[in-house]
Amino acid sequence: MEIIARDPKQLGIAVQRRRKEQNLTQGELGARMNARQATVSKLEKGEPATQLQTLMNSLAALGLELVVRPRTTSRVEELEELF
Amino acid sequence: MEIIARDPKQLGIAVQRRRKEQNLTQGELGARMNARQATVSKLEKGEPATQLQTLMNSLAALGLELVVRPRTTSRVEELEELF
DNA sequence: AGTTTAAATACGCGATACCGTATATTGTTG
DNA sequence: CAACAATATACGGTATCGCGTATTTAAACT
Numbered sequence: 325m326e327i328i329a330r331d332p333k334q335l336g337i338a339v340q341r342r343r344k345e346q347n348l349t350q351g352e353l354g355a356r357m358n359a360r361q362a363t364v365s366k367l368e369k370g371e372p373a374t375q376l377q378t379l380m381n382s383l384a385a386l387g388l389e390l391v392v393r394p395r396t397t398s399r400v401e402e403l404e405e406l407f
Numbered sequence: 408m409e410i411i412a413r414d415p416k417q418l419g420i421a422v423q424r425r426r427k428e429q430n431l432t433q434g435e436l437g438a439r440m441n442a443r444q445a446t447v448s449k450l451e452k453g454e455p456a457t458q459l460q461t462l463m464n465s466l467a468a469l470g471l472e473l474v475v476r477p478r479t480t481s482r483v484e485e486l487e488e489l490f
Numbered sequence: 491a492g493t494t495t496a497a498a499t500a501c502g503c504g505a506t507a508c509c510g511t512a513t514a515t516t517g518t519t520g
Numbered sequence: 521c522a523a524c525a526a527t528a529t530a531c532g533g534t535a536t537c538g539c540g541t542a543t544t545t546a547a548a549c550t
Binding site: 325326327328329330331332335338339342371372373374375376377379380383384387388389390391392393394395396 | 408409410411412413414415418421422425454455456457458459460462463466467470471472473474475476477478479
């Protein structure tokens with residue numbers, strides 16, 4: 325399932341959802357990414373100062389990846405670039 | 408254009424590519440996201456300790472968004488989950 | 491209700507972000 | 521090659537991470 329994330333909070337939700345799908349606790353996920361349970365907690369809560377490394381490690385541990393793409397405008401999928 | 412990012416470095420590359428497409432300097436992008444040119448520089452270089460906030464602000468300023476999805480396995484696009 | 495498991499918080503610590511400001515490098519162009 | 525533009529680094533300062541360790545809430549289950 326794809327989740328669009330435009331802020332740290334949505335990223336946290338995506339991580340949490342996936343973690344639960346795999347029936348992992350924060351502690352177990354933390355163990356797989358060499359982070360503490362408390363760190364996973366903050367990440368899932370959408371702490372904006374979380375480090376990129378922490379996010380990417382969690383995604384790797386959960387078998388997720390990111391795609392960077394132009395913002396979709398929901399309505400017109402193919403909106404033209406400014407140039 | 409979509410860019411798959413599995414680590415901070417690839418994220419930095421995605422940001423930089425987009426910034427150049429818009430003919431912006433690091434300083435100009437920084438101004439749009441309330442960050443210093445030096446911060447943009449580190450982000451684009453893939454500094455792993457960069458904060459999520461910094462990344463998300465840059466994406467917003469560039470009209471980009473993230474999609475979180477299961478890792479693609481390149482070969483067999485539809486590989487089954489363990490359960 | 492009471493016990494156990496999980497998640498959210500806390501304290502001190504070392505490391506590093508990002509800030510303002512500034513400079514050193516590197517690139518580009520005439 | 522000179523001159524300017526852009527990027528990479530640097531210094532002191534404040535803030536916060538993530539760490540180890542631990543505790544406090546909050547959930548879940550018998």
